[in-house]
Amino acid sequence: MTIKEGSLEAPTRHPLDWRNPQFYDKDATLAEMERVFDICHGCRRCVSLCNAFPTLFDLVDESSTMEIDGVDKNDYWKVVDQCYLCDVCYMTKCPYVPPHPWNLDIPHLMLRAKAIQYREGTPTSFRDRTLASTDRNGSLAGIPIVVKAVNALNHNDRFRGMLEKQLGVHHKAWLPEFTDEKFRTHATPSAQHPVRDGERTPGKVAVYATCYVNYNEPGIGHDLLKVLEHNKIPYVLAEKESCCGMPKLELGDLESVAQAKAINIPPLARLAREGYAILAPIPSCALMFKQELPLMFPDDPDVAAVRDAMFDPFEYFVARARDGLLDTQFSEPLGKVSYHVACHLRVQNVGQKTREMLQMVPDTNVHTVERCSGHAGTWGVKKEFHETAMKIGRPVFRQMGEHPAGGEPDWIASDCQLAGHHISQGLAEAGRSIDGRLAHPITLLRMAYGLT
Numbered sequence: 344m345t346i347k348e349g350s351l352e353a354p355t356r357h358p359l360d361w362r363n364p365q366f367y368d369k370d371a372t373l374a375e376m377e378r379v380f381d382i383c384h385g386c387r388r389c390v391s392l393c394n395a396f397p398t399l400f401d402l403v404d405e406s407s408t409m410e411i412d413g414v415d416k417n418d419y420w421k422v423v424d425q426c427y428l429c430d431v432c433y434m435t436k437c438p439y440v441p442p443h444p445w446n447l448d449i450p451h452l453m454l455r456a457k458a459i460q461y462r463e464g465t466p467t468s469f470r471d472r473t474l475a476s477t478d479r480n481g482s483l484a485g486i487p488i489v490v491k492a493v494n495a496l497n498h499n500d501r502f503r504g505m506l507e508k509q510l511g512v513h514h515k516a517w518l519p520e521f522t523d524e525k526f527r528t529h530a531t532p533s534a535q536h537p538v539r540d541g542e543r544t545p546g547k548v549a550v551y552a553t554c555y556v557n558y559n560e561p562g563i564g565h566d567l568l569k570v571l572e573h574n575k576i577p578y579v580l581a582e583k584e585s586c587c588g589m590p591k592l593e594l595g596d597l598e599s600v601a602q603a604k605a606i607n608i609p610p611l612a613r614l615a616r617e618g619y620a621i622l623a624p625i626p627s628c629a630l631m632f633k634q635e636l637p638l639m640f641p642d643d644p645d646v647a648a649v650r651d652a653m654f655d656p657f658e659y660f661v662a663r664a665r666d667g668l669l670d671t672q673f674s675e676p677l678g679k680v681s682y683h684v685a686c687h688l689r690v691q692n693v694g695q696k697t698r699e700m701l702q703m704v705p706d707t708n709v710h711t712v713e714r715c716s717g718h719a720g721t722w723g724v725k726k727e728f729h730e731t732a733m734k735i736g737r738p739v740f741r742q743m744g745e746h747p748a749g750g751e752p753d754w755i756a757s758d759c760q761l762a763g764h765h766i767s768q769g770l771a772e773a774g775r776s777i778d779g780r781l782a783h784p785i786t787l788l789r790m791a792y793g794l795t
């Protein structure tokens with residue numbers, strides 16, 4: 344068979360075979376890593392995407408043979424540790440993904456390796472599980488009497504030093520504040536607007552709030568509801584929700600992903616079948632329902648129904664505008680906006696809908712930065728990875744801090760608010776504080792409508 348240099352066909356993705364005992368076979372996984380790493384060594388296109396590829400290429404270049412056979416297989420785990428499963432190499436770079444016969448899927452191979460590591464246990468297991476328990480952390484830290492203490496301690500140098508020593512959370516890493524006014528309990532109920540379905544968009548919306556919006560920045564959720572209300576789109580909240588499972592997936596804890604799925608999918612599938620568009624205001628959570636769960640549960644019709652109803656909010660708003668059912672008369676200019684496209688939004692393959700929407704606002708100049716910020720969920724706050732996370736983000740910090748229209752931007756925005764805070768930290772460390780100028784794109788849209 345002739346092997347083509349790269350595939351001209353549309354990429355496909357195989358389901359994740361995680362229920363097969365072979366999935367957890369360590370020798371088979373190491374053999375597959377050797378096969379795939381050898382191809383990557385010969386290609387090296389992805390060298391600038393993250394630190395996993397430079398780690399691999401350094402191992403090869405420093406080995407006695409300068410080929411993959413010279414690398415100790417025990418060192419493969421160093422590559423695994425540097426991957427935060429952003430999916431960018433698979434979705435945007437690699438010409439050897441299926442249907443190419445080389446059948447490369449680096450993120451799924453790294454996930455398989457992480458799942459093996461998770462089962463075996465690592466010295467950082469307790470820290471990793473604690474950071475990944477976003478809904479449990481949110482409900483505990485958000486208890487009114489606890490929330491102020493937790494938020495104050497986050498800014499206390501002695502406490503942060505102790506946290507680094509005891510738990511392995513880097514003392515300089517930005518950590519989210521908690522709220523005692525959870526979004527889901529304070530959300531304004533929808534007015535009784537008639538449902539106006541469009542050609543591309545259902546006329547009613549179900550909001551999957553996400554842990555981050557519910558426990559950390561409820562304002563983003565309230566702004567989303569204000570934009571829906573302004574456009575007379577009736578909405579409901581998902582009847583109940585748990586973490587989407589992405590932080591657990593990133594650890595390789597696939598059983599916990601399945602547990603979260605068992606809580607989230609039945610109510611969301613009901614809403615999907617009732618004709619709601621489901622909106623998740625954090626890209627990683629939307630991606631979980633659009634891609635990761637369907638690959639883990641390819642034969643589950645409820646998972647497929649949720650996948651088909653799930654929208655990134657700006658994907659929905661732009662399609663709604665194309666349907667002629669969104670108000671595109673904005674009263675407030677936004678000026679110079681530095682906008683970062685989050686990796687987990689890029690790999691949804693919906694195009695730059697946030698940029699398209701913000702660019703509709705008069706007297707608004709959107710400068711788009713499409714590169715990894717380095718934060719990567721819980722990865723960038725870990726003691727051993729934080730410095731690398733800041734290094735990966737440096738080109739993004741620089742581009743976000745300088746607007747091509749001249750001078751500093753009026754606003755810094757990322758679809759991933761965690762990346763937004765990471766970028767703010769990078770700019771502050773470079774002596775370019777952007778105090779008060781970080782705003783989620785949904786908040787910018789609310790402001791552009793002149794809504795308070």
Ligand code: SF4
Binds near residue numbers: 392396426449450
């Ligand atoms: S999935 Fe992301 S972090 Fe992992 S190897 Fe690919 S580009 Fe790097």
Ligand code: SF4
Binds near residue numbers: 383386389390436
């Ligand atoms: S993942 Fe694909 S594009 Fe990236 S280095 Fe490996 S072979 Fe090359």
